[in-house]
Amino acid sequence: METLIRFFSDLFHLSPDGVLPLTLAYSVCIGSLLGFITVYAMFAIWMERKVAAHIQIRYGPMEVGGWHGWAQSIADAVKLLFKEDLIPDGANKFMFWIAPAVVFCGVFSGFIAIPFALGVQIVDIHLGLFFIVCIASVEVVGVIMAGWASNSKYSLFGAVREAAQVVSYEVPAAVALLVPILIVGSFRLGDFNAWQEEHGWLVFHNPFVIVAALIYFIASLAGCKRAPFDLPEAESELVSGFHTEYSGMRFSFFFLEEYASMFVAAALVATLFLGGWTLPFVNVSAWPVPFGIVILLAKIFAVIFLQMLLRWTLPRLRIDQVMAMGYKYLLPWGMLCVVGTALFETMGWRWLPL
Amino acid sequence: MEALELYAVDDRADVYTEELKLNLGPQHPSTHGVLRVELRLDGEIITAARCDIGYLHRCAEKIGENVSYLQFTPYTDRMDYLSSMNNNLAWSLTVEKLLGVEAPPRAQWLRVIMAELNRIASHLIAFGTYGIDMGAATPFFYAFRERESIMALLERPSGARMLYNYIRPGGVAHDIDERWLPDVLAFCDEFEKRWAEYNTLLTTNKIFIERTKNIGVIPRQMALDYGLTGPVLRGSGVKWDLRRDVPYLKPYDEIEFDIPVGEGTHGTLGDCWDRYWVRMLEMMESIRIIRQAAVRVPTGDFVEKAMLKMYKSPLKPAAGEAYMRCENPRGELGFYVVSAGGASPIRCRARGPSFCNLSVLDALLPGCMIADGVAIIGSLDIVLGEVDR
Numbered sequence: 001m002e003t004l005i006r007f008f009s010d011l012f013h014l015s016p017d018g019v020l021p022l023t024l025a026y027s028v029c030i031g032s033l034l035g036f037i038t039v040y041a042m043f044a045i046w047m048e049r050k051v052a053a054h055i056q057i058r059y060g061p062m063e064v065g066g067w068h069g070w071a072q073s074i075a076d077a078v079k080l081l082f083k084e085d086l087i088p089d090g091a092n093k094f095m096f097w098i099a100p101a102v103v104f105c106g107v108f109s110g111f112i113a114i115p116f117a118l119g120v121q122i123v124d125i126h127l128g129l130f131f132i133v134c135i136a137s138v139e140v141v142g143v144i145m146a147g148w149a150s151n152s153k154y155s156l157f158g159a160v161r162e163a164a165q166v167v168s169y170e171v172p173a174a175v176a177l178l179v180p181i182l183i184v185g186s187f188r189l190g191d192f193n194a195w196q197e198e199h200g201w202l203v204f205h206n207p208f209v210i211v212a213a214l215i216y217f218i219a220s221l222a223g224c225k226r227a228p229f230d231l232p233e234a235e236s237e238l239v240s241g242f243h244t245e246y247s248g249m250r251f252s253f254f255f256l257e258e259y260a261s262m263f264v265a266a267a268l269v270a271t272l273f274l275g276g277w278t279l280p281f282v283n284v285s286a287w288p289v290p291f292g293i294v295i296l297l298a299k300i301f302a303v304i305f306l307q308m309l310l311r312w313t314l315p316r317l318r319i320d321q322v323m324a325m326g327y328k329y330l331l332p333w334g335m336l337c338v339v340g341t342a343l344f345e346t347m348g349w350r351w352l353p354l
Numbered sequence: 355m356e357a358l359e360l361y362a363v364d365d366r367a368d369v370y371t372e373e374l375k376l377n378l379g380p381q382h383p384s385t386h387g388v389l390r391v392e393l394r395l396d397g398e399i400i401t402a403a404r405c406d407i408g409y410l411h412r413c414a415e416k417i418g419e420n421v422s423y424l425q426f427t428p429y430t431d432r433m434d435y436l437s438s439m440n441n442n443l444a445w446s447l448t449v450e451k452l453l454g455v456e457a458p459p460r461a462q463w464l465r466v467i468m469a470e471l472n473r474i475a476s477h478l479i480a481f482g483t484y485g486i487d488m489g490a491a492t493p494f495f496y497a498f499r500e501r502e503s504i505m506a507l508l509e510r511p512s513g514a515r516m517l518y519n520y521i522r523p524g525g526v527a528h529d530i531d532e533r534w535l536p537d538v539l540a541f542c543d544e545f546e547k548r549w550a551e552y553n554t555l556l557t558t559n560k561i562f563i564e565r566t567k568n569i570g571v572i573p574r575q576m577a578l579d580y581g582l583t584g585p586v587l588r589g590s591g592v593k594w595d596l597r598r599d600v601p602y603l604k605p606y607d608e609i610e611f612d613i614p615v616g617e618g619t620h621g622t623l624g625d626c627w628d629r630y631w632v633r634m635l636e637m638m639e640s641i642r643i644i645r646q647a648a649v650r651v652p653t654g655d656f657v658e659k660a661m662l663k664m665y666k667s668p669l670k671p672a673a674g675e676a677y678m679r680c681e682n683p684r685g686e687l688g689f690y691v692v693s694a695g696g697a698s699p700i701r702c703r704a705r706g707p708s709f710c711n712l713s714v715l716d717a718l719l720p721g722c723m724i725a726d727g728v729a730i731i732g733s734l735d736i737v738l739g740e741v742d743r
Contacts, residue, residue: 052491056492056494057499157398231725238724313555314559315485315559316489316490317561320398
């Protein structure tokens with residue numbers, strides 16, 4: 001970010017504190033981020049279809065674009081763009097119109113705090129982790145707007161389920177995230193990478209971190225509405241939940257949001273527990289920046305692959321079971337992890353000879 | 355909120371709540387066709403339910419009064435379209451009873467194999483769609499792989515993949531080719547391995563068990579009171595199977611097989627899991643029956659010679675009536691035919707298992723959550739083609 005501001009201020013011979021270089025720098029960042037999310041989402045959707053197909057003894061998309069249907073998502077996106085813009089009768093037009101944007105904004109904002117490599121981060125927020133967790137819950141507001149404005153009972157049910165589920169699962173997720181915070185002593189995401197570069201991956205730091213990582217992963221599945229927690233859009237019960245009435249471009253925003261939030265959740269798992277852009281036994285921060293990005297993306301896609309495997313293997317939970325799982329199992333175990341880690345840290349214990 | 359159709363139930367409570375009326379279907383992914391269920395909901399809890407059927411009514415019984423006895427066989431295919439062979443069988447047996455003829459031994463044994471193969475195919479659909487109802491899409495594709503092999507097997511003698519019109523009054527329509535029986539046995543070996551796969555994928559899944567145990571419990575007496583049949587009845591622990599109790603084909607007397615019944619393995623006896631598990635076990639029993647039958651198919655005619663002559667002119671049974679019932683994959687399918695001596699019956703009535711089993715739904719749904727309602731509808735395994743006929 002600072003690099004970009006300096007570049008623009010030098011280019012136009014302006015003061016680096018001025019408004020114009022700042023605006024230009026932000027525009028470039030946001031534009032490239034939007035492009036990245038779109039390309040990533042298209043790839044992830046293609047990947048999801050391929051993973052699903054191969055689990056289900058099919059091939060999935062094979063025709064569009066030649067090699068294994070790589071252009072299928074592009075074709076689908078173009079189709080969605082050209083579809084008629086339908087707003088159902090009786091819908092609250094403004095809310096119906098704004099809901100996909102609100103949903104997308106929440107997740108999109110989370111991207112700006114992710115450190116992709118050393119120095120490759122749009123805004124280096126000191127409370128970066130806190131920011132991502134908080135801004136992600138803005139999405140719920142959009143979903144409730146969508147469900148309410150659609151004037152469909154299925155949408156309303158999906159939205160209410162989403163609200164109940166996401167709000168409940170933020171608690172165990174946040175508690176699980178306290179564990180790495182306790183160890184590293186910072187909310188700044190860059191610090192996690194630096195710490196893990198020095199001390200090795202956090203997930204192996206003590207036995208409680210492994211449990212905390214699992215808890216966060218499960219809670220993030222619920223937060224992303226991924227199976228087995230896909231109740232807000234449970235297609236066998238609620239047709240497709242809160243986006244039942246959406247089509248075309250607006251629907252694609254919900255789709256984009258789902259995959260983007262998967263990315264953010266996977267990025268947090270990778271950054272906080274799996275070393276981020278660092279590798280064990282080597283000094284990645286001394287390497288060129290693209291290496292860090294590739295390492296982080298590889299870890300993120302490994303986590304996303306796991307999310308997909310789970311989605312196509314497991315049946316769906318019922319809403320009371322989802323709640324019970326969050327409050328009766330994940331939350332107490334998360335608390336235990338925090339206490340255990342605090343104990344480990346204060347006593348200075350090590351469980352692995354590292 | 356005024357746009358939603360809401361009913362006030364109790365405005366004196368501290369928190370103002372309203373009852374929500376929700377239409378499940380007729381266009382809905384989990385109603386297995388065009389079933390419409392009108393739900394009254396208190397939040398996620400169903401307080402009252404009412405089934406609305408008839409969207410697929412095609413006057414099958416009335417058609418039966420206007421076509422000849424042989425012409426009606428294809429119409430029975432289209433009732434419970436997932437178990438056409440069994441429907442053909444029930445109709446053929448009824449007409450044979452009316453005429454007082456019996457199919458030759460070879461046809462009887464072939465009928466057993468066909469009916470059991472089709473039973474497996476039908477239970478596979480029940481298994482696969484039940485997975486989808488539970489949110490697991492993958493078992494469906496595994497089930498369809500095996501169903502595909504069964505359809506390929508049944509296509510060879512009958513020429514059709516789904517609506518066979520193969521078992522006809524007097525015997526079967528065509529003889530099998532000489533490679534058919536070995537291929538059926540090879541399929542049996544293959545299927546046993548696949549069946550174990552289904553269990554690791556879905557049956558033993560913790561989430562699946564949690565979703566189905568203690569849900570939609572039909573106690574033994576309730577099952578009998580509602581006249582339920584088939585796996586739904588056996589899931590409640592009633593050991594009643596026409597193949598054993600009223601053998602309508604001679605081979606069923608000579609073959610060894612068990613009648614799986616629900617045992618309340620994971621919860622209460624007669625819950626969704628029991629019904630599901632009875633279907634799974636029945637597939638293996640069908641494999642056992644096919645294995646024994648395939649090595650014992652005698653040589654000889656595949657259709658009664660006396661009947662063959664009657665095929666040339668319209669079949670005119672003497673005045674009288676006949677009722678025959680068969681154990682279909684979904685329960686007892688019975689046909690009641692009244693003949694006045696003409697070329698077509700004056701009354702042709704079907705007692706469909708899906709229709710009778712569906713009657714219990716209204717009583718099961720209240721008190722459940724929406725997701726349980728979907729699980730219950732799936733566990734009854736209805737085919738709307740036969741509910742509405």
